[in-house]
Amino acid sequence: MIWEVFRQEQRGKYHTHCGNVHAPDKEMALMFAQIQHGRRRPTHSLWVTPREEIGEVDAEETSFGGTTDKSYRWAMTFNTDEDFAAEIAASQREQEAAERERAERGDDAEGGGGNAEGGAEEGESA
Amino acid sequence: MSTETTGLGTPEDLTDAERGAVEAELRPLADGEFVLAERYTEWQVRAPTLESDLAISNIAQDELGHARLWYDLLEDFGYTEAALIWEANPEDFQHPTLVELPLGEGDWADAIVRGYLYDTYENLHLRALEGTSYPWIADRVGKVLAEEDYHTQHARNWLSRLCEDDPGRERVRKALDRLFPYALTLFAETEHEAAIVDMGIRTESLADMREEWLGVVVPHLDSLGLSVPVSEDGEVLVDLPDQVGTDGSHTEHWPELFEEFTHTYRELELGEPPRLLEDPDEV
Numbered sequence: 001m002i003w004e005v006f007r008q009e010q011r012g013k014y015h016t017h018c019g020n021v022h023a024p025d026k027e028m029a030l031m032f033a034q035i036q037h038g039r040r041r042p043t044h045s046l047w048v049t050p051r052e053e054i055g056e057v058d059a060e061e062t063s064f065g066g067t068t069d070k071s072y073r074w075a076m077t078f079n080t081d082e083d084f085a086a087e088i089a090a091s092q093r094e095q096e097a098a099e100r101e102r103a104e105r106g107d108d109a110e111g112g113g114g115n116a117e118g119g120a121e122e123g124e125s126a
Numbered sequence: 127m128s129t130e131t132t133g134l135g136t137p138e139d140l141t142d143a144e145r146g147a148v149e150a151e152l153r154p155l156a157d158g159e160f161v162l163a164e165r166y167t168e169w170q171v172r173a174p175t176l177e178s179d180l181a182i183s184n185i186a187q188d189e190l191g192h193a194r195l196w197y198d199l200l201e202d203f204g205y206t207e208a209a210l211i212w213e214a215n216p217e218d219f220q221h222p223t224l225v226e227l228p229l230g231e232g233d234w235a236d237a238i239v240r241g242y243l244y245d246t247y248e249n250l251h252l253r254a255l256e257g258t259s260y261p262w263i264a265d266r267v268g269k270v271l272a273e274e275d276y277h278t279q280h281a282r283n284w285l286s287r288l289c290e291d292d293p294g295r296e297r298v299r300k301a302l303d304r305l306f307p308y309a310l311t312l313f314a315e316t317e318h319e320a321a322i323v324d325m326g327i328r329t330e331s332l333a334d335m336r337e338e339w340l341g342v343v344v345p346h347l348d349s350l351g352l353s354v355p356v357s358e359d360g361e362v363l364v365d366l367p368d369q370v371g372t373d374g375s376h377t378e379h380w381p382e383l384f385e386e387f388t389h390t391y392r393e394l395e396l397g398e399p400p401r402l403l404e405d406p407d408e409v
Contacts, residue, residue: 022177024287027283
């Protein structure tokens with residue numbers, strides 16, 4: 001009896017088909033699969049399933065679609081003006097500089113008595 | 127049982143008595159793994175199916191790896207691998223004789239029964255080493271135990287399937303009858319046994335381990351319809367074989383196996399490293 005084996009590399013990832021083993025039952029199939037499919041590559045989990053339990057429909061029996069070009073649906077093909085990234089970076093720098101200046105002035109106003117870091121944090125959260 | 131476990135020192139710090147006890151604990155363990163692996167590899171490319179072949183080869187490889195971990199600790203005392211294995215005398219080996227017996231020809235049940243009896247013992251033995259007072263052993267136990275779970279599972283899975291019908295169970299029964307007395311050699315004590323336990327190198331005596339082992343093996347085999355020569359009240363009804371291995375005594379099959387696995391070493395003259403130039407003094 002043939003058991004198809006599916007390997008999952010990390011928790012949360014898909015189990016992908018990686019081969020098969022001959023075994024009389026599920027327990028033995030799992031035992032053999034560990035050696036043949038779980039030892040050489042990082043493995044988090046293995047599935048085994050009897051080959052005859054797998055349902056299949058192929059391209060000769062049906063038309064699956066997916067053959068027309070619908071790449072216009074993918075936002076990545078739109079042209080964008082790449083300058084905006086530089087503008088955002090410049091604006092970010094400007095805000096950071098202003099923030100620093102505010103923090104320095106705040107220290108002076110407190111007469112140097114307060115905790116500089118604490119003061120800055122308060123300024124940010126306000 | 128001794129509860130006081132003051133850790134032993136580094137290999138160089140041990141007293142003669144401590145070192146003797148550590149060696150006496152390690153040598154049967156290392157040889158046992160090594161020789162069992164030798165026997166398992168006889169099944170390589172001959173096992174019943176491709177899958178079972180890969181599994182038993184893999185187990186053999188694990189056991190060789192475990193042997194290396196234990197031999198490596200003996201090497202801390204100044205022995206070389208060559209002196210321990212390849213250039214040793216057959217009678218230097220201290221493995222229990224269970225592992226050296228020839229496998230019944232074409233008898234898969236033999237390999238499975240042997241594996242079952244041995245792995246069940248090995249599991250108990252390793253658990254008795256988890257709390258060892260010799261830190262170098264403690265470092266290695268976890269790694270070995272992780273692999274042993276698979277071995278036990280492998281043996282149990284096969285056993286239950288072989289015992290599903292009468293002809294299969296009959297083969298298992300024959301193998302068991304032949305191997306069971308030799309399995310008792312797994313618990314044969316050396317002269318260092320008391321010291322090993324007193325020093326906390328092993329936290330359980332071989333005698334206690336034997337009781338525990340019988341407590342696992344007897345009911346399990348019984349549940350498969352196999353009878354074991356043990357009375358109702360737990361008394362073993364067969365004698366320990368004359369050759370137990372741990373004292374250096376071996377069956378007549380051992381020299382042959384030793385000859386076989388050291389053959390290549392001798393043929394390649396690995397004991398005498400090749401010299402590119404003649405010794406000028408001898409020219």
